Amino acid sequence: MVAGPAGLAQSTGTFIVPHWTLAFSGHTFHAMVGDGNGCAWAGLTAYISRVMAVTIAARKGRAKARTALFSALHGRRTARPHLGTDLDRGSRKRVKFAGAWHRWAMRTRLLFATAGAAMLTACSSGEPAQSTPRAEATLPSAPAVASATAAAKAPDLSKPQTLVTGLDVPWGLAFLPDGSALVGERDKGDILQIPVGGGDPKKVYQMPGVDSGGEGGLLGLAVDPSYRENKLVYAYFTGSNDNRIVKFTLDDKSPQVIFDGITKGSRHNGGRIAFGPDGMLYVGTGDASDGEQSQDPKDVNGKILRLTTDGRPAPGNPAAGSPVWSMGHRNVQGMAWDADKKMYGIEFGQDTWDEVNVIEPGKNYGWPTVEGEAGDARFVDPIVQWKTDDASPSGAAIAGDTLYVAALKGQRLWTVPLGGGAPKAALTGEYGRLRTVAVAPDGALWLTTSNRDGRGDPADGDDRILRFS
Numbered sequence: 001m002v003a004g005p006a007g008l009a010q011s012t013g014t015f016i017v018p019h020w021t022l023a024f025s026g027h028t029f030h031a032m033v034g035d036g037n038g039c040a041w042a043g044l045t046a047y048i049s050r051v052m053a054v055t056i057a058a059r060k061g062r063a064k065a066r067t068a069l070f071s072a073l074h075g076r077r078t079a080r081p082h083l084g085t086d087l088d089r090g091s092r093k094r095v096k097f098a099g100a101w102h103r104w105a106m107r108t109r110l111l112f113a114t115a116g117a118a119m120l121t122a123c124s125s126g127e128p129a130q131s132t133p134r135a136e137a138t139l140p141s142a143p144a145v146a147s148a149t150a151a152a153k154a155p156d157l158s159k160p161q162t163l164v165t166g167l168d169v170p171w172g173l174a175f176l177p178d179g180s181a182l183v184g185e186r187d188k189g190d191i192l193q194i195p196v197g198g199g200d201p202k203k204v205y206q207m208p209g210v211d212s213g214g215e216g217g218l219l220g221l222a223v224d225p226s227y228r229e230n231k232l233v234y235a236y237f238t239g240s241n242d243n244r245i246v247k248f249t250l251d252d253k254s255p256q257v258i259f260d261g262i263t264k265g266s267r268h269n270g271g272r273i274a275f276g277p278d279g280m281l282y283v284g285t286g287d288a289s290d291g292e293q294s295q296d297p298k299d300v301n302g303k304i305l306r307l308t309t310d311g312r313p314a315p316g317n318p319a320a321g322s323p324v325w326s327m328g329h330r331n332v333q334g335m336a337w338d339a340d341k342k343m344y345g346i347e348f349g350q351d352t353w354d355e356v357n358v359i360e361p362g363k364n365y366g367w368p369t370v371e372g373e374a375g376d377a378r379f380v381d382p383i384v385q386w387k388t389d390d391a392s393p394s395g396a397a398i399a400g401d402t403l404y405v406a407a408l409k410g411q412r413l414w415t416v417p418l419g420g421g422a423p424k425a426a427l428t429g430e431y432g433r434l435r436t437v438a439v440a441p442d443g444a445l446w447l448t449t450s451n452r453d454g455r456g457d458p459a460d461g462d463d464r465i466l467r468f469s
């Protein structure tokens, strides 16, 4: 693989250098703990830089810095308890330091700085060239069938078809009634349209105000159930101050903000939006690395929300006037409904258990008090849990009686038989990180990769959309 100019510029300008520059100059923390630049070295660099920065913050005794630093350490790929951090999720967040660690870290930070420079070189040379989004296949034009959940037959996962290549961190994916698809690129804020029957994607919109970084950016997309009449599309994105939801038409350059004030973070921004069978807009949010928000019924983070198309709390929500549908979530990025309108939500665990939950209004799913199956009467246990290395689930869709779950770190597509039986994994390791899965109007399953999101190892042609029929 050869480094392209764009890839190199991104590596040096946005991610790797900030890790180290800010770590040792004592600047604010968020830029420093970006998500790496897409190679293993970057992950190690970020990990070491977090440890170093915690030490520096402790030495200088800056309470604000410590709080912010812990917020990031709250994430999964971060320091372990043996490094001297208190990761007790149920307690007030504090960072404690073992004296020996502190001294060791201060003595050796110069060594790490040198190592970081070497890593930068290694990372930059490992980036494949960026490519232009293009079609890899065309499809027979099928009449659009207005069903997001019911496929006539199960998609054949042994026969993947590469539909599009050259995408840059595709995240949101939604189909228009004509069978064409909208796909959002997280970091660029672009929305591309993939024509009916396949063909080269065409940029049809650029979302103004997207402030990408970390896990934030242009996230979920949804198409209004009455799109034929009103042409409305919805998007959830990270702006400069918060996560927010807008609605717009593709020829409207000024989207209307319908819901804002969802706390943003470098991690755990949630971001999936979807219309339920009741015509309401459901929203998966994240805890923005502050789990206490998930247990605060007045806070919209760490929740599934249920809104009208104007962004107001939907009629019939558990608490009148509140947008909250369910609480106690850590980071919901996938929602789906079966033919009986039963709702499923998937979420990332911290270090132990990712979850598939049956979502019921007013219920509490336990985070951060518990993670995974706890048998605690206060909380609803998941129906399926996976070790975080095996899943890290971001996308969910139901076709027939099977729930499909796209896994990032687990690099596989989980199939969960909703009628009973053990989940099975498919495509393990074949396409890297998998972000979004959706059922197309013709019943085919679409699946996106996420190898350019800063945590993957992109191959030529990434990111891509795969199709299974």
Ligand SMILES: [Ca+2]
Pocket: 328, 355, 365, 366, 367, 370, 371, 372, 380, 382
């Ligand atoms: Ca839970």
